[in-house]
Amino acid sequence: MCGRYASSRRPEDLIEEFEVVDDRTPAPLAADYNVAPTKEVYAVLERGARPPASPQDGAEPPQRQLRVLTWGLVPSWAKDPSIGNRMINARMETVAEKPAFKRAFAVRRCLLPADGYYEWYPTSQTNAKGKPVKQPYFIRPADGGVLAMAGLYEIWRDQHLADDDPDRFRWTCTVLTTQAEDSLGHIHDRMPLMVERDRWADWLDPRHGGELSLLVPAAPGNLVAYPVAPLVSNVRNNGPELVEPLPLEDALS
Template structure:
């Protein structure tokens, strides 16, 4: 799974990196080195520039936007938005069939930019409760580039809000996952799906039906993993020190 990640890039950097036409970001998000479920995150997606006029045979193509979404997908039919906290990941193997995801997979796909993500590896040491202590690892592109994680988004209408309320719609997202590639599988058996740059347009275009062939695990050797401080386990902790490699003498084995 993917339950924590880091996202420190500025909106202006993302606009250039992803060739975004329009920013729908109000106040920029602070760099976040401990992104957790239910937090606000940046998402790249494509929406229609305007509704086609009656009789218009050549509607404008969708435009690429940068938006702020809440991590934890709330399906449009959900009665309780709290369901989002349990829907932070969608498995690639079932995303096209599961009721919670299949409509979004068809037309509401996005990219979630990240510096990298965290996974926890169970060690031989035990906690006071007799459970294995877990060592966090940070996994990032070896070349220092941005990680374009495959995501889905939904728009949930809050029935308690007035029709003219600015916050009547809640925009939420989820990260797609797959089996981890061999060099990372010993840490965790799942990992986020990546979308390669040359497939971004097809993945984002709502006019293109959802296609699993656009999703690929990271190329073997393209990612690096290293142990980091256990402080990342507390969502209250934040800062670039959380993604710094841990000295070997401090690693929990």
């Protein structure tokens, strides 16, 4: 599962990193070191350019865009958008079959840039209720680069709003997850699915059907994990101190 991550890069940096040609962000998002479900997040995706002026003109290829989406996918057929609160992750193993995700997997794939993500490891300590106390870990690329998480997006039409209402369409997304690779599996058995740079174009191109061959778990050693302060467990806490490594002697065991 991926339920919290960090995203601090500026839109201009993402535009350069992902070779975006069409910036659709209404305004820059503030650096967020505690991204939680229902928050607005950056997404890189590709959509078709304007239709040709005449049938004789060839169709232009999709253009790579940077957009702001809401984390928590709302399927186009949903009657209540609150369903998105439960659709923050899609399992790689079933994404091509689940009704909520299969259409998006076929034509609406995206990349969700992140600095890294958080997972909680149950320790041997217990709280007052006898439940294990969990130690948060931050997991990021070993080289310090951007983490391109595989995502899907949907566009939900609010039938209660007028056709000329700018808020009538809600853009939402979900993070694909996979089995954690060996060095991370002891922390949590699931992890976000990463898309390597040489697969970005194929993953984003809506002219390609969703191909399971594009879904390759991260190679061992590409990510590093270290304990961080429990501050991240409260979504109201937000700042670069959340991703600072916790001295091992201060980490829970």
